[in-house]
Amino acid sequence: MSTSRLREILKTFRRNPLGVVGVSILCAFLFVTVFADVISPYDPYERVGKPFEKPSTTHLLGTNDIGQDLLSEMIHGARISLGLGFVAATIAMTIGTVVGVVAGYAGGIVDTILMRMVDIVLVIPFLPLMILLAALLGPSFWNLVLVLSVIIWARPARVIRAQVLSLKERGHVVAARSTGGTVAHILFHHVIPAVLPLSLAQLILATRTTILIEASLSFLGLGDPISKSWGTILYYAQARSAFLTGAWLWWILPPGLLISAAVLGFAFTGYALEETVNPRLRGRR
Amino acid sequence: MSNPKAVTHDHLVDVIDLKKVFETRSGMLTRAFSRDRQPVRAVDGITFHIDAGEGLGLIGESGCGKTTTAMLLLRLIDPTAGQILFDGLDLTSMNTRELRPVRRRIQMVFQDPYESLNPGKTVSSLIGEPLVVHRLTSGRRDRESRIAEIMEQIGLVPTEEYLKRFPHQLSGGQRQRAAIARALVLEPVFLIADEPTSMLDVSVRAGILNLLQGLRDEMHLASLFITHDLALARYMCERIAVLYNGKIVETGEREELLTNPIHPYTRALIAVASSLSDFWARKQEMITELDTDWIQLPEGCCRFHPRCPHEHGDCENREPDLVEVGPKHWVACHRT
Numbered sequence: 001m002s003t004s005r006l007r008e009i010l011k012t013f014r015r016n017p018l019g020v021v022g023v024s025i026l027c028a029f030l031f032v033t034v035f036a037d038v039i040s041p042y043d044p045y046e047r048v049g050k051p052f053e054k055p056s057t058t059h060l061l062g063t064n065d066i067g068q069d070l071l072s073e074m075i076h077g078a079r080i081s082l083g084l085g086f087v088a089a090t091i092a093m094t095i096g097t098v099v100g101v102v103a104g105y106a107g108g109i110v111d112t113i114l115m116r117m118v119d120i121v122l123v124i125p126f127l128p129l130m131i132l133l134a135a136l137l138g139p140s141f142w143n144l145v146l147v148l149s150v151i152i153w154a155r156p157a158r159v160i161r162a163q164v165l166s167l168k169e170r171g172h173v174v175a176a177r178s179t180g181g182t183v184a185h186i187l188f189h190h191v192i193p194a195v196l197p198l199s200l201a202q203l204i205l206a207t208r209t210t211i212l213i214e215a216s217l218s219f220l221g222l223g224d225p226i227s228k229s230w231g232t233i234l235y236y237a238q239a240r241s242a243f244l245t246g247a248w249l250w251w252i253l254p255p256g257l258l259i260s261a262a263v264l265g266f267a268f269t270g271y272a273l274e275e276t277v278n279p280r281l282r283g284r285r
Numbered sequence: 286m287s288n289p290k291a292v293t294h295d296h297l298v299d300v301i302d303l304k305k306v307f308e309t310r311s312g313m314l315t316r317a318f319s320r321d322r323q324p325v326r327a328v329d330g331i332t333f334h335i336d337a338g339e340g341l342g343l344i345g346e347s348g349c350g351k352t353t354t355a356m357l358l359l360r361l362i363d364p365t366a367g368q369i370l371f372d373g374l375d376l377t378s379m380n381t382r383e384l385r386p387v388r389r390r391i392q393m394v395f396q397d398p399y400e401s402l403n404p405g406k407t408v409s410s411l412i413g414e415p416l417v418v419h420r421l422t423s424g425r426r427d428r429e430s431r432i433a434e435i436m437e438q439i440g441l442v443p444t445e446e447y448l449k450r451f452p453h454q455l456s457g458g459q460r461q462r463a464a465i466a467r468a469l470v471l472e473p474v475f476l477i478a479d480e481p482t483s484m485l486d487v488s489v490r491a492g493i494l495n496l497l498q499g500l501r502d503e504m505h506l507a508s509l510f511i512t513h514d515l516a517l518a519r520y521m522c523e524r525i526a527v528l529y530n531g532k533i534v535e536t537g538e539r540e541e542l543l544t545n546p547i548h549p550y551t552r553a554l555i556a557v558a559s560s561l562s563d564f565w566a567r568k569q570e571m572i573t574e575l576d577t578d579w580i581q582l583p584e585g586c587c588r589f590h591p592r593c594p595h596e597h598g599d600c601e602n603r604e605p606d607l608v609e610v611g612p613k614h615w616v617a618c619h620r621t
């Protein structure tokens with residue numbers, strides 16, 4: 001992608017208030033994720049207080065059932081929740097882009113088969129399937145990543161296929177064919193660079209979904225119990241009856257808010273970016 | 286000429302009874318519920334040839350199938366029927382891989398230079414792309430000197446000024462020059478130019494046309510020059526074929542066709558081109574105005590008859606074949 005196109009995308013993007021809000025949220029989370037060790041007051045895996053402490057000046061959000069600092073858990077949880085979501089979304093996006101480009105450009109029977117697969121993935125009620133997969137594969141970081149990518153790749157594949165279909169008829173792609181360019185040449189020089197911005201938007205939107213699903217699975221106890229994501233924190237809070245005692249205020253609400261904020265941040269950014277790079281979605285103009 | 290067997294290999298390009306029918310692509314539901322959308326017979330059995338170094342002008346009004354013909358010749362779309370012979374090779378039976386070396390020798394300049402150049406690439410990579418695709422240059426240095434050479438030839442000078450520019454930093458005329466450079470850097474023997482100046486400002490048209498004409502002489506290029514402007518065809522080509530609604534209605538040497546037109550459509554075109562006021566005065570006897578969609582004509586009648594001012598019994602029942610009326614002069618009209 002050329003710098004001029006990039007600059008143009010940035011310019012349009014900045015005029016989108018939703019996008020600016022989204023990016024600000026994501027920047028805040030990025031900061032927390034990168035500097036988690038510096039910001040968090042304690043090591044989240046150390047017992048640093050008595051069990052079930054209420055919030056105080058030493059433990060701003062209290063402690064959990066074995067005396068670990070909850071605030072530190074949540075700060076480090078950002079790494080796991082966002083990291084896992086991002087890795088899974090990246091894998092899903094790569095699959096989605098490849099499938100979309102191949103289906104859109106090849107057309108015919110290849111397109112039909114790939115799109116049927118997409119349809120199947122899209123219509124499967126995914127929560128039961130995921131619970132089943134997660135339970136079958138056992139709880140671990142990479143199993144969770146695998147489960148998430150299997151579910152997520154279909155929507156981006158379809159969006160990108162549509163883009164490739166219209167791109168294929170564009171004058172400069174036809175011109176490249178007339179020059180005698182091989183399929184690989186046309187894909188790598190003309191098609192893929194043009195769909196990358198859209199892929200990026202889809203990646204960000206997919207991250208939103210993976211974060212949410214990871215939280216749900218972990219909350220249900222199907223996540224990785226050793227690495228503490230926000231969902232895992234919620235799982236332990238629920239297991240220790242935090243919903244019934246006053247502890248929900250500092251044990252359940254904060255991770256819930258963090259998940260919501262992250263999801264909103266990714267959603268705002270993703271929609272704004274999608275609108276910027278895909279003019280057909282730009283309502284007024 | 287309309288006899289497919291009469292193929293001789295001294296022609297560089299031989300197009301025989303070429304057809305393209307666009308089926309309106311629709312899903313099962315639409316197909317089941319709407320029966321009114323007919324296939325479009327964009328090119329309906331055209332036959333012509335071009336010799337090495339010769340320029341053929343293909344003229345006709347908008348929608349008559351000119352671009353479709355060009356795309357068929359390059360196999361950018363697949364023909365419904367017919368044959369395209371290029372230098373004795375049957376392009377219609379080739380697959381994409383077999384076509385690659387052929388596509389090096391046939392090049393096309395597209396109508397719209399705003400569309401045909403990738404907006405994300407610089408002039409140097411645009412002009413270098415064909416060289417890379419066909420692995421014609423050894424290394425970067427070699428490629429760059431070849432690019433500079435062709436840029437000087439087509440008049441994008443000083444070359445350093447334009448090498449790193451993107452298409453949106455070029456004027457329409459400069460874009461079309463870059464597109465021509467892309468086509469000619471491969472040193473083709475056959476150039477198809479699809480209305481290369483119709484999207485350009487009038488002020489730069491002459492420059493582009495003269496450039497093309499000069500390059501044709503220099504490189505001994507055969508060319509198919511597509512236009513809707515008779516005057517342009519006359520300026521650019523030795524022979525002219527008149528296309529009407531997917532059919533060639535008349536073809537002949539430039540002077541013969543212009544001084545002795547026989548088909549009523551050709552006559553009307555020439556009248557318009559030579560004197561507009563004269564044409565308006567005599568319009569009634571030249572051409573009948575028509576609102577209906579002329580694509581929808583049934584098969585087996587003269588395509589032109591709804592607009593033809595002359596009466597003839599056969600026009601509605603039989604499609605006229607091209608018949609030779611003079612040396613190299615062929616007409617498809619029942620009145621001849």
Ligand SMILES: Nc1ncnc2c1ncn2[C@@H]1O[C@H](COP(=O)(O)OP(=O)(O)OP(=O)(O)O)[C@@H](O)[C@H]1O
Nearest residue numbers: 307325327346347348349350351352353354513580
């Ligand atoms: N991909 C397509 N699908 C369906 N119909 C098509 C397609 N491409 C062209 N047509 C139809 O075929 C006919 C010929 O089109 P073509 O583009 O060859 O005309 P043209 O002579 O180049 O016109 P112009 O001077 O406007 O460029 C038109 O009626 C057009 O609508």
Ligand SMILES: [Mg+2]
Nearest residue numbers: 351352353396
């Ligand atoms: Mg055209």
